[in-house]
Amino acid sequence: MLFGPNGAGKSTLLMAIMGFPKYRITEGQILFNGKDITHSSVDERAREGIGIAFQKPPSIKGVTLKKIIDILKEQSNSELDIERYIDFLQMRDFLNRDINYKFSGGEIKRAELLQLLVQKPTLSLIDEPESGVDVDNIKVVGEAIRKILDKDKHIWERNSSGLIITHTGAILDFVKADFGHLIINGTLKCTANPNDIFEYIKQNGYKECEKCPRNLLKK
Ligand SMILES: Nc1ncnc2c1ncn2[C@@H]1O[C@H](COP(=O)(O)OP(=O)(O)OP(=O)(O)O)[C@@H](O)[C@H]1O
Ligand SMILES: [Mg+2]
Secondary structure, eight states: OEEOOTTSSHHHHHHHHHTOTTSOOOSOOOEETTEEOTTOOHHHHHHHTEEEEOSSOOOEEEEEHHHHHHHHHHHOOOOSOHHHHHHHTTOGGGTTSEETTTOOHHHHHHHHHHHHHHHOOSEEEEEOTTTTOOHHHHHHHHHHHHHHTTTTSOGGGOOOEEEEEOSSOGGGGTOOOSOEEEEETTEEEEEEOHHHHHHHHHHHHHHHHHHOSOOGGGO
16 A cells, blocks of 8 residues: 655656656566566556556547457457456446546446456556545445455465555555555655554654654665
């Protein structure tokens, strides 16, 4: 789980891990499954098993959601029953619409998660899945993320990991995260139990976190 105030660099981190060319890595390396992917293209990273659900995905006129799902299905070795998830995420009526074009906030999030469910990456980067989602649909979004991360399987049968950005923490009620990370001003400030971090932020705000002596970089 990744926390941080607006403009901290959370989405930037996800975009850099996914390898979008607008983001230039100036130092450090990205290792994925022991392989250096720092200079790999987005499609190479996707083939290696990294997937992303955007905070604000583009809408593409002329490309339907169904077309994207069909392409992902061809590449995926997902054993999930896709048809069941189309219904579960209430996306059937959207399949033949241009992707994200005039979709509502909640519909965009559900469409993003449907694509991840079909792609079934080893590492899912999920940017604010609950923003703009109503209370009924947060449960649906939470359930979809549990499936994407194999949370209902025994720990030794899981083959998926994820990095999820949240502001509201609502997703914590559905998805138990192993670690919480806090970014402030583009710097990793804290790693701790996600519920503890979230409780602290709720009580004290991010400003207090900035004063915290437990700065990872000082170690
Ligand atoms: N193309 C760009 N040119 C200039 N500044 C940019 C550009 N893209 C992002 N930034 C800036 O980088 C900072 C980090 O942005 P980022 O989107 O990663 O924040 P965030 O932590 O995801 O915030 P939020 O919680 O609001 O989504 C912001 O101050 C943003 O304005
Ligand atoms: Mg963001």
